[in-house]
Amino acid sequence: DQQVKQNSPSLSVQEGxxxxxxxxxxxxxxxxxxxxxxxxxxxxxxxxxxxxIKDKNEDGRFTVFLNKSAKHLSLHIVPxxxxxxxxYFCAANRDDKIIFxxxxxxxxxx
Amino acid sequence: NAGVTQTPKFxxxxxxxxxxxxxxxxxxxxxxxxxxxxxGMGLRLIYYxxxxxxxxxxxxxxxxxxxxxxxxxxxxxxESAAPSQTSVYFCASRKLTGVEGYTFGSGTRLTVx
Numbered sequence: 622d623q624q625v626k627q628n629s630p631s632l633s634v635q636e637g638x639x640x641x642x643x644x645x646x647x648x649x650x651x652x653x654x655x656x657x658x659x660x661x662x663x664x665x666x667x668x669x670x671x672x673x674i675k676d677k678n679e680d681g682r683f684t685v686f687l688n689k690s691a692k693h694l695s696l697h698i699v700p701x702x703x704x705x706x707x708x709y710f711c712a713a714n715r716d717d718k719i720i721f722x723x724x725x726x727x728x729x730x731x
Numbered sequence: 732n733a734g735v736t737q738t739p740k741f742x743x744x745x746x747x748x749x750x751x752x753x754x755x756x757x758x759x760x761x762x763x764x765x766x767x768x769x770x771g772m773g774l775r776l777i778y779y780x781x782x783x784x785x786x787x788x789x790x791x792x793x794x795x796x797x798x799x800x801x802x803x804x805x806x807x808x809x810e811s812a813a814p815s816q817t818s819v820y821f822c823a824s825r826k827l828t829g830v831e832g833y834t835f836g837s838g839t840r841l842t843v844x
Contacts, residue, residue, distance in 0.1 A: 630771075657833045664735070664821055664835030665774070709774065714831065716780050717762055718789070719832055723773035 624648045625713050625720035635730050640698040642725050644711030647692065651713040651717050656685060656696045659708045659724070670707075671695070733757050737822050737836035744812045744843045752807040752839050754822030762825050763805035764789075764833065765797060767818040774821065780805055812843045 626645045633638045646654070646673055653672045656663035671678040671685045671694070678685050684697045706729045711722040735756045744750055756763065764779040776789030780799040794816060796808045809816060819840050823833035
């Protein structure tokens with residue numbers, strides 16, 4: 622049973638507009654959540670995280686929102702740039718382990 | 732550059748052959764992990780090591796063994812490779828506590844024919 626779900630396999634957004642990537646989770650014991658970005662032929666790289674006691678964390682163009690009651694988080698990228706085209710993994714941490722969603726492929730259109 | 736180094740980057744095996752994937756980190760991290768990535772499946776945890784001398788099973792451990800050789804190195808062994816083990820394998824490490832999560836290696840692309 623998937624504990625971290627990314628229901629959109631892909632997303633296309635015009636350059637300069639806002640990209641919103643969504644993620645749902647089922648386990649209320651996760652203590653923080655993360656987003657990773659992955660380019661082809663490279664390992665995932667950490668992008669941003671949020672503690673389960675927060676509802677928002679911002680880092681430059683990237684903002685993560687957490688809605689605990691809905692068990693939902695989202696990543697906002699504003700403005701979207703060509704280099705943002707990648708696969709984005711939502712992830713959740715409990716104890717020593719991180720559980721990943723299946724990923725969303727983001728295409729930034731010129 | 733500091734980070735996680737995986738070898739080899741590519742490997743083709745015949746069914747039944749064995750091999751060891753190597754991973755080393757130079758960041759003095761305590762925990763190390765092996766994941767596999769398959770199309771449409773995301774990243775799934777195979778084995779992990781919370782500290783030197785300890786290893787534990789993850790979500791998909793069958794067909795694999797691991798060794799935490801020292802604090803720096805964590806290897807993954809396939810004793811008898813099967814086509815279902817065709818995948819991209821990622822090693823990762825993390826500090827004892829860290830909201831940044833893992834640092835990943837660049838992956839090993841394994842094909843079993």
